[in-house]
């Protein structure tokens with residue numbers, strides 16, 4: 001893997017594609033700066049070498065047009081705070097101004113360009129647009145893991161204009177190493193925990209991961225499709241009726257590959273999808289008509305803890321209960337505790353995917369697991385076994 005550590009940036013301008021697609025409050029303040037913090041080592045390495053940095057990112061989905069809400073300008077105070085440095089700003093990516101400001105940039109300086117998605121050429125993967133962006137710099141650094149699954153002008157197309165000076169940033173390298181640690185060279189036993197609402201969104205991940213893992217733990221809403229397929233009564237729990245056959249096929253395939261599958265054995269069921277609903281704890285095969293399973297039961301939590309504690313490599317994607325409602329968060333918290341404990345004892349744990357990352361941050365497990373991915377879709381597509389366009393473009 002060719003990273004920025006293979007190059008000395010002294011007196012060089014680096015165009016660094018980052019993913020600063022961060023959440024903002026109604027008054028446009030950054031509410032979670034993880035993605036900005038995450039690229040700090042890359043920026044520091046380039047500046048410490050004696051080079052300069054041109055930062056390029058998207059924010060939101062502005063569909064090719066300027067809009068105040070998604071201006072990179074809103075992020076400047078947060079970026080300056082995190083980097084501890086002044087950041088210059090150019091109000092677009094293409095004008096003579098952009099040309100001049102990038103040209104005049106001095107070693108040790110950082111220049112932020114306006115949202116690259118204010119131009120429709122970005123998402124269209126326009127070659128001329130990419131070429132113009134490329135003309136601003138001596139080297140291209142891709143550190144936008146969160147956007148690496150998009151084949152856009154500034155994430156993939158641009159790389160061809162830097163045949164010998166294109167590099168992975170340090171965040172990108174860390175993300176790819178974490179995935180490899182699970183899918184390719186994980187210390188055994190390897191466990192994949194898949195939760196969330198739907199089997200259909202995780203099928204490709206399960207199929208891709210089966211040959212690499214020893215244990216598969218299926219929890220959350222998606223477990224009910226498996227339980228129903230196995231003959232259980234699931235009441236009003238979330239079920240994908242058209243995936244019952246597929247669920248059985250997955251169980252068969254896991255058996256052939258010697259993967260132990262762990263499903264919940266009991267459940268907290270509720271009489272409505274509401275935090276204040278009436279609840280009962282029952283065997284997962286015996287959910288009453290009109291009731292729905294919203295969290296893992298006591299026995300399931302103990303069972304999951306046993307599985308987690310005996311594994312050395314753990315991938316976690318998807319909550320195992322409706323954690324957004326406090327009365328149904330305990331199962332996911334218990335699983336978080338188990339993973340934190342296993343990590344403390346030396347296991348490698350990787351958390352990825354939108355909702356599980358939200359959970360980990362909300363409940364304070366961020367520093368108790370080995371790695372929390374900055375990518376939602378990009379992480380899921382990596383687990384599906386796809387080579388991401390942003391990664392391919394640097395490797396080519």
Ligand SMILES: Nc1ncnc2c1ncn2[C@@H]1O[C@H](COP(=O)(O)OP(=O)(O)OP(=O)(O)O)[C@@H](O)[C@H]1O
Nearest residue numbers: 196197220221293294318320321322353354355356
């Ligand atoms: N038993 C359940 N019944 C219904 N919904 C559930 C249940 N258990 C978990 N969920 C819901 O599943 C949702 C997460 O599902 P999703 O498939 O989006 O997970 P994810 O993989 O973490 O996220 P993403 O796919 O965005 O990366 C959460 O909002 C949670 O409330």
Ligand SMILES: O=C(O)[C@H](O)COP(=O)(O)O
Nearest residue numbers: 019021061146147376377
């Ligand atoms: O937040 C993300 O997942 C990335 O920034 C990609 O954003 P997109 O889904 O709008 O391409």
